[in-house]
Structures are given as structure tokens and as C-alpha cells.
Amino acid sequence: MIEMKLFEVYNQIKTEPVRAKGVYLYDTKGRKYLDFFGGHAVISIGHSHPLLRKNLTKQLSKIAFYSNAVFNSLQVKFANKLGKLSGYDDYSLFLCNSGAEANENAMKLASFHNGKKKIIVFSGSFHGRTSLALAATDNPIIRSEINKTENIIFTELNDKEKLNSIFAKEEISAVMIEGIQGVAGIKSADEDFWNFLKKITKENNSILIVDEIQSGYGRTGKFFSHSYFDVRPDIITIAKGMGNGFPMGAVLISPDINPKIEMLGSTFGGGHLACVSGITVLDVIKKEKLMKNAYEAGNYISKKIKDFELIKEIRGKGLMIGIEFHSDTQNIRNILLNKYKIFTGISWDKKTLRILPPLNVKKSDLKLFINSLDKTLKSCTHSDSR
Numbered sequence: 001m002i003e004m005k006l007f008e009v010y011n012q013i014k015t016e017p018v019r020a021k022g023v024y025l026y027d028t029k030g031r032k033y034l035d036f037f038g039g040h041a042v043i044s045i046g047h048s049h050p051l052l053r054k055n056l057t058k059q060l061s062k063i064a065f066y067s068n069a070v071f072n073s074l075q076v077k078f079a080n081k082l083g084k085l086s087g088y089d090d091y092s093l094f095l096c097n098s099g100a101e102a103n104e105n106a107m108k109l110a111s112f113h114n115g116k117k118k119i120i121v122f123s124g125s126f127h128g129r130t131s132l133a134l135a136a137t138d139n140p141i142i143r144s145e146i147n148k149t150e151n152i153i154f155t156e157l158n159d160k161e162k163l164n165s166i167f168a169k170e171e172i173s174a175v176m177i178e179g180i181q182g183v184a185g186i187k188s189a190d191e192d193f194w195n196f197l198k199k200i201t202k203e204n205n206s207i208l209i210v211d212e213i214q215s216g217y218g219r220t221g222k223f224f225s226h227s228y229f230d231v232r233p234d235i236i237t238i239a240k241g242m243g244n245g246f247p248m249g250a251v252l253i254s255p256d257i258n259p260k261i262e263m264l265g266s267t268f269g270g271g272h273l274a275c276v277s278g279i280t281v282l283d284v285i286k287k288e289k290l291m292k293n294a295y296e297a298g299n300y301i302s303k304k305i306k307d308f309e310l311i312k313e314i315r316g317k318g319l320m321i322g323i324e325f326h327s328d329t330q331n332i333r334n335i336l337l338n339k340y341k342i343f344t345g346i347s348w349d350k351k352t353l354r355i356l357p358p359l360n361v362k363k364s365d366l367k368l369f370i371n372s373l374d375k376t377l378k379s380c381t382h383s384d385s386r
């Protein structure tokens with residue numbers, strides 16, 4: 001008998017988590033793992049949060065889903081809470097299902113708004129795997145012929161001169177930038193560049209889109225990572241942490257942009273279960289002070305590991321941390337996983353480990369990670385992995 005095979009999406013970790021609670025995963029044999037990857041930065045309030053379980057179960061017994069053909073007061077409730085917690089209550093909200101979908105709609109909206117079609121993005125960017133989002137992603141290996149377009153222009157982070165020269169030559173609809181580049185290995189634009197982006201987009205009737213899909217939702221200690229600077233983007237995209245695993249994405253739209261009805265749409269976006277997940281996540285982030293926790297936990301890790309051998313640089317903010325080593329991280333990551341039972345993330349930069357735990361990590365979890373990393377690096381030094 002022929003059995004349907006799965007498409008190989010990733011080079012997978014062989015462990016299969018079948019149960020999860022808080023910051024911990026349990027495999028088929030009941031072995032416990034510390035989750036410092038959070039399923040690609042998706043788990044914001046911790047696995048199997050009791051309130052999320054309770055609220056989703058309750059909603060499931062009422063109505064699980066209806067499309068945007070009908071009014072759904074849960075969407076209004078979610079938007080209100082999001083506006084308050086993020087500080088963007090004057091913006092409007094388009095609800096969809098993933099990060100790539102949010103970015104597609106953000107770029108489309110910018111083009112609808114100013115009638116222009118070129119988008120500037122940055123080396124190292126990851127904006128998703130659908131059509132235009134993939135064209136805007138700096139990885140030729142995953143970009144097919146049909147995804148290539150002259151409408152996307154790549155430039156370098158922090159290079160004001162190059163950006164200036166592109167604006168001088170082209171009609172630019174939008175500049176799209178990650179709050180902090182995640183997949184590239186936790187890399188950021190500096191304050192001066194953020195100020196420049198704000199100025200140049202404004203002067204040229206272009207839209208500033210900030211992709212906060214990985215860096216947003218409290219992960220860096222503020223609701224949005226760009227809030228560390230004096231910038232208010234025209235469009236902000238979010239996804240990952242929004243539903244703590246329930247698929248959600250969204251676009252926050254400045255009041256200066258006037259989208260018309262039916263310009264954007266989605267069948268599943270803003271369904272009842274999604275909204276309940278979103279509302280619960282926001283309530284928990286606020287009630288359990290998870291942004292403060294993310295900020296303090298990130299500082300604690302960075303401070304404790306800064307003098308560890310083999311570490312070259314620590315980047316990022318809060319619980320979006322990139323640890324760059326002097327050599328490939330594969331061995332370090334394998335030891336952390338197999339010997340110390342800790343999940344961590346890789347990045348395009350082979351020397352950088354990505355640390356993206358749920359925002360409710362406790363001091364004891366941090367200590368476990370730090371001690372395990374210390375022992376791992378000492379064992380690597382002894383076996384001369386440098």
C-alpha cells in the first residue's frame with residue numbers, strides 16, 4: 001500500500017513533543033525539555049496556559065467560526081485591547097492568519113495608498129514565503145522564478161547613503177523593515193537609521209512598514225521593538241505571538257491611510273476562536289506583566305553569559321536574543337538538546353543561536369539555561385571546537 005508522504009518543510013529536530021506546559025515540552029517517552037525556541041517565537045504566554053484552555057473550550061461550545069460575512073463583536077473587543085496595550089488605538093486593524101499574509105496585505109495597501117509600486121527591503125530580511133513577501137525575503141534559494149520582481153529593491157541596514165540614492169532614482173511606495181531581524185540572526189537598525197527612515201519616507205510620500213511579526217507582542221520588553229525609538233510606522237504587521245499557537249496575523253494601519261471596503265479580505269481572518277485566543281493572550285500579557293518579565297529575563301541572560309568562552313557577541317532585546325559564537329553553532333545546539341534537553345533556534349547566520357523562549361520564563365528556567373550553556377561551552381572548549 002502506498003502512503004502519502006509529508007513535504008519536508010524543515011530539517012527537523014527529531015524529538016516529538018506530545019505535551020507541553022509553561023516553558024516545558026514532554027516527548028513521547030515523557031522526557032522533559034526546556035523550550036527556549038517557543039515554536040519559532042510563537043509561544044508568548046507559555047504552553048497550555050490554563051486561561052487560554054478555558055476560554056477556547058468555552059468558545060468552542062458556543063460558535064467556533066464564522067467568516068467576515070457577519071459582524072463579530074469579538075473582533076471589536078480584540079482590536080480595543082490591542083490598541084490599548086500597543087499604544088496604537090488610533091490605528092485600524094485588518095485581521096488575517098499568518099505573517100506572510102500580513103506582509104502581502106501591508107505592501108498591497110501601501111501601493112493602493114500612494115499608487116506607486118516599488119518596495120525597499122534590507123539584506124538579511126525575512127518577510128514570509130508567499131508571493132511578494134518572498135520576493136522581499138533575502139534568500140534566493142527559496143525564491144522561484146515566479147517570485148522574482150523588479151518591484152522589490154534590496155539595500156543594507158544602516159546605509160543612509162544607499163537608501164538616499166535609491167529614493168533619488170525610483171518612485172518608492174514603501175520601505176519595509178523588521179523591528180529586529182530575526183531569521184538573519186537578530187540584527188537591528190540603529191537609532192539614527194530609524195530617524196532617517198521616518199524622514200525619507202515622509203518626504204517622498206512613501207509608507208514605512210515595520211514587520212513586528214517576530215519582534216513584536218512584548219517579546220523585546222516593549223509591545224513593539226520599534227518603540228525603543230522615536231518612530232510611529234504607517235503600517236505595522238504582526239503574527240507569531242498573537243494567538244500563542246492559534247494561527248493569527250494582522251496589519252495595523254495608520255489613520256492617514258484610508259483603505260476602502262473590500263480592498264483587503266480573508267476568509268479565516270478574525271474567526272471566533274482566533275479572536276478568543278488573541279484576547280486571552282493580550283489579557284495574560286497585561287495581567288502577568290510579561291513585557292516587564294521579558295525585559296528583565298533578557299537582561300539577566302545577557303549579563304550572566306557575556307563572559308562565557310566561545311561567545312563573540314550577544315545581540316537583541318528582551319527575550320529575542322542572538323548569541324553569536326566564534327564558529328558554527330550546530331555542535332553547541334546539539335549538546336544543549338541531547339545532553340541538557342533544551343530547545344534553541346538556528347538562524348541564517350550559522351554562528352548565531354536564536355533564543356526565543358515564552359515570555360513567562362522564570363528565574364529557575366533562566367538559571368537552568370545559563371548553567372547548561374556554560375557546561376556546554378566548557379566541554380566544547382576542552383574538545384577544541386573553536
Ligand SMILES: Cc1ncc(COP(=O)(O)O)c(C=O)c1O
Pocket residue numbers: 040098099100101103126127128129178182183211212213214215239240
Ligand atoms: C519577521 C518575519 N516576518 C514574516 C514571517 C512570516 O510569517 P509566517 O511564517 O507566519 O508566514 C516571519 C516568520 O518567521 C518572520 O520572522
